[in-house]
Each structure stands twice: as C-alpha cells, then as structure tokens.
Amino acid sequence: MAIEPYRRVLALPGVRALLLVGLVARIPLTGTGITLTLHVVNSLGLGFLQAGLVGAASMAGAAVGSPLAGRFLDRRGLRPVLAVTTLVQLAFWCCAPALPYQALVAGAVIAGLFSQPVFGAIRQCLAAMVPAESHQTGFALDSMAVELSFMVGPALAVASVTAFSSTVTMYAVGVGLVGSGAALFALNPPTRSAEEAAQEDSQEKVPRRRWLGPGLLTLLGVASALTFVLTATELSLVATLKAAGATGWTGLVIAMWCAYSVIGGFVYGGLPRGFSPLLLIGALSALTAPLGFVGGGWWWLCLALVPAGVLCAPSLSATVDAVNRRVPAAVRGEAMGLHGMALTIGVASAGPIAGGIVDSYGPSWAFAASGAVGVLFVLAAVPFWRDVRRPAADPVTA
Incomplete structure (x- = not known):
C-alpha cells in the first residue's frame, strides 16, 4: 500500500472540499433513524x-425515492434536486x-421519498x-467517510436526546x-466530467435496457446482501453482549468494528488494483458466520471481528466502483x-429477520444465518458475473 494514490486524488481540484462536505452532510442523515426511534419511545410513549x-416507513420511502432522485439528477442537475x-x-x-x-408514519414515508x-x-x-x-482510491475515501459519519451521527443523536429532548434533537436534525x-x-460539484458532457451532447438518449441487465441486477442484489450482513451483525453484536452481561461494552465493540473498516478501506484504496466485489463480500460473509460461536468474553469477540471488519469499507467501495x-x-x-x-433494502430486511432469529434461536445463529445469506447471494451472482463485467454499450451516435 502507498500514500501516493491518496495524494494524487486529494490534489485534484474540488475533491477535498467535496469529501469534507460529504462527510459533514452525512452526519445528520445517519442520525435520523435513531432520533425518530427515541422520539416515538420517549416522547410519544409507544413501544419499539x-x-x-x-x-x-422512512426506509421504504427512501428505497423508492433514491433511483427517482438519481434520474432527475441526470436530467436536471444537482441543484434543482437538492x-x-x-x-x-x-x-x-x-x-x-x-x-x-x-x-x-405518513410523514416519514414522504420524507424518505424526498431524501436528499x-x-x-x-x-x-x-x-x-x-x-x-x-476511482478505486476515490471510492475508498468515500467509504471511509461513510464509516466516520455512522460513527458520529447516531452517537450525537443519542447524546442530544439524553441531554435535552427528542424534540430539540429533531429540530437539530432538521437544521443539519x-x-x-x-x-x-453552494458547492455545486460537477456530476459529469468535461469529456463525458461533450460526449453526451453528441449522443442519443441511452435506453435503460442497454445498461440495466441481469448482471447489474445481480450486482445490486449482492450489494443488498452486504448491508443485510452488516446490519444483522450489528444487531447480533448487541444481543450477544447483552446475553453475556457485557452491555456496557457494546459501544466500544461497535466502535472498534467501525475502526477496522476504516483501516481496511485505507489499505484497499492504496492498492494498485482492486478486487471483485463478489470475492470481498463472499469473504466478509464467510468470516461473519462463525462470530457468534466465539467464547471467552467481549474482548475475544472484539478481536474476532477484525477479519470481517477490515473488509466492510473495501466491499462497499468495490460495489460502487463496479456499478460506476x-x-x-x-x-x-x-x-x-x-x-x-x-443498500436500503438490505438494511430494512435485516432487522426483522435477524431479530426473529435472535429471539427464536439466539444471537449465535443470527451471525451464522446472515453470513450464509451473504454467501448464497454471492454464489447466485457468479453465473452472471461475465455480464456484469461487460461495459455498457455506447449509445448510437446521433
């Protein structure tokens, strides 16, 4: 691994500002879920x-709105959508x-549909x-920024609710x-390079069937499996530590898990060549499956998270690079x-499935089941990988 790839990327005009704004802008977004949860439980007096x-409801709206916002962004530009x-x-x-x-609930659907x-x-x-x-280095930087946002956003939201109230926190999230x-x-970064914009002006509209084929769909399925495994792992970690009477160490264990991911992303971004997202996600899933059977206390679990943890950010950046x-x-x-x-579908589906397994069979089997799901999705995508690797055909020149 070398530092030089990062120096080259960060020296490009506008990249540092984009990454910094992106890091800060994601913090309030990552705190919305826990803020709504604590508001319903604490202020409205309802159950979990x-x-x-x-x-x-918010995730369902976001899942529908994400591709719609992207389509309008392609047609109208970033500023109108924002x-x-x-x-x-x-x-x-x-x-x-x-x-x-x-x-x-109704408002959460609408807010999710119009998520930034x-x-x-x-x-x-x-x-x-x-x-x-x-691109590998740039997307690795982005994945590390995502990890840092998820480390800060929910923690700030919980601290704000504890110190003030959920109402104050909701207003703060809105301001953020x-x-x-x-x-x-204000930054208004370009969504296409000058060469891409010039090429687009001389070409016809790209039909969706030309780029949205079985290969890309299976790649998106594997990306969904990735967040399924990560979300189920987080829930299983909480349940495992609670069952062991070590709930007080939950924050530290999850923070260390995120730190492993940041380290893995940093190393991956400096490599001369990336890896297939199927390989990375398959390895991450396989290494996640046995975590629930690690004994000896929370510190052993913290160490056992290292192999799968260092693959989190590289797996995410590899899926982004492959789609791009x-x-x-x-x-x-x-x-x-x-x-x-x-990614949203993976997160949304992991909660009830992993939670049901934890309640019925225990957290150890939730780890095993989530890892097995990830491996199965990867194996199902292998026959279509040749199609995924084939670049999208150029549109017919006007």
Whole structure:
C-alpha cells in the first residue's frame, strides 16, 4: 500500500472540499433513524414496534425515492434536486415533533421519498472529478467517510436526546439537513466530467435496457446482501453482549468494528488494483458466520471481528466502483440511486429477520444465518458475473 494514490486524488481540484462536505452532510442523515426511534419511545410513549414501523416507513420511502432522485439528477442537475428535497426535509422536521403517531408514519414515508441524495450524489460527483484510474482510491475515501459519519451521527443523536429532548434533537436534525443541502447547493460539484458532457451532447438518449441487465441486477442484489450482513451483525453484536452481561461494552465493540473498516478501506484504496466485489463480500460473509460461536468474553469477540471488519469499507467501495464502470455517464445518477436502493433494502430486511432469529434461536445463529445469506447471494451472482463485467454499450451516435 502507498500514500501516493491518496495524494494524487486529494490534489485534484474540488475533491477535498467535496469529501469534507460529504462527510459533514452525512452526519445528520445517519442520525435520523435513531432520533425518530427515541422520539416515538420517549416522547410519544409507544413501544419499539411502533418505533420500528416509523423507521421502516422512512426506509421504504427512501428505497423508492433514491433511483427517482438519481434520474432527475441526470436530467436536471444537482441543484434543482437538492432544492426540492431540502425544502421537504425542512417542512417535515419542523412539523414532526408535533405530529401524532399516524401522521408521523405518513410523514416519514414522504420524507424518505424526498431524501436528499447525498450518498449517491457524492459518489457520482467523485466519479466525474476523479480520473478512471484513480476511482478505486476515490471510492475508498468515500467509504471511509461513510464509516466516520455512522460513527458520529447516531452517537450525537443519542447524546442530544439524553441531554435535552427528542424534540430539540429533531429540530437539530432538521437544521443539519438544511445546512447540508445548502452546502452542497453552494458547492455545486460537477456530476459529469468535461469529456463525458461533450460526449453526451453528441449522443442519443441511452435506453435503460442497454445498461440495466441481469448482471447489474445481480450486482445490486449482492450489494443488498452486504448491508443485510452488516446490519444483522450489528444487531447480533448487541444481543450477544447483552446475553453475556457485557452491555456496557457494546459501544466500544461497535466502535472498534467501525475502526477496522476504516483501516481496511485505507489499505484497499492504496492498492494498485482492486478486487471483485463478489470475492470481498463472499469473504466478509464467510468470516461473519462463525462470530457468534466465539467464547471467552467481549474482548475475544472484539478481536474476532477484525477479519470481517477490515473488509466492510473495501466491499462497499468495490460495489460502487463496479456499478460506476458498468453504466454510461449519462445515467450514472440513476444507477447510483438504484445502488442506494439496494443498500436500503438490505438494511430494512435485516432487522426483522435477524431479530426473529435472535429471539427464536439466539444471537449465535443470527451471525451464522446472515453470513450464509451473504454467501448464497454471492454464489447466485457468479453465473452472471461475465455480464456484469461487460461495459455498457455506447449509445448510437446521433
């Protein structure tokens, strides 16, 4: 591994500002879920089932809205999409503290549908601003920023609810989302390089059937399996430590797991050549399956997380790179939106499935089942991998 690839990427005009704004902009987004959960439980006095339904409603809206936002971004540019989605977030988070439960669920669907496309937009802009030979390093930096956001956002939300109230925290999340949208609106990074824009002007519209084939769909399925495994792992970690009477160490173990991912992403971004996302996700899943059978205390579990943990950020960046290389620049926003939808589906489905396994059979089997699911998805994608590796055909010149 070398530092030079990172120096080259960070020296490119606008890349440092984009990564910094992207890191800060994702923090309020990563805190929305836990904020809504604590509001339903603490302020509305309802159970975790009702809180989970609000989170599921928000995720369902986000899963539908992500590719739609990406498609509008391809057609209209970044600023119009940011303007509309930021205004919707402002309206929801200003009204949400006063909404009754049923209205809060409906509002969560709408807010999810009009989620700010920060994750996909940052990746799309990175693909445009960074040369193709440095995409691996650029997407690795992005994946590390995602990990840092998830380490900070939920923790800040919990601390704010504890110190103040869920109402104050909801207003703070709204201010953060508006600030994020305003910062990206002001920065206005390019969504296509100059060469891609010039080439697009001389070409016809790209038919969806030309780039959205079985290979790309299976790649999106594998990306969904990745977040399924990661979300199930987090839930299983909490359950394992609770069963062992070590709940107080949960924050440290999860923080170490995230740190392993950041280290793995840093190493991966400096490598001269990347790996197949199927290989990375398959290895991560296989290494996750036996975690529940590690004995000896929380410190052994913390050490056992190292092999799978260092593959988290590389696996995510590899899926982003693979999707980016398989679609034309003219539809990159929609493709990144579909990628975001796949990640959201994995997160949303992991909670009830892994939770049911934990309740019925224990956390050890939840680890094993989630790892098996990841391996099965990877094996199912192997026959289509040749199709995924084939670049999308160039549209017919006008």
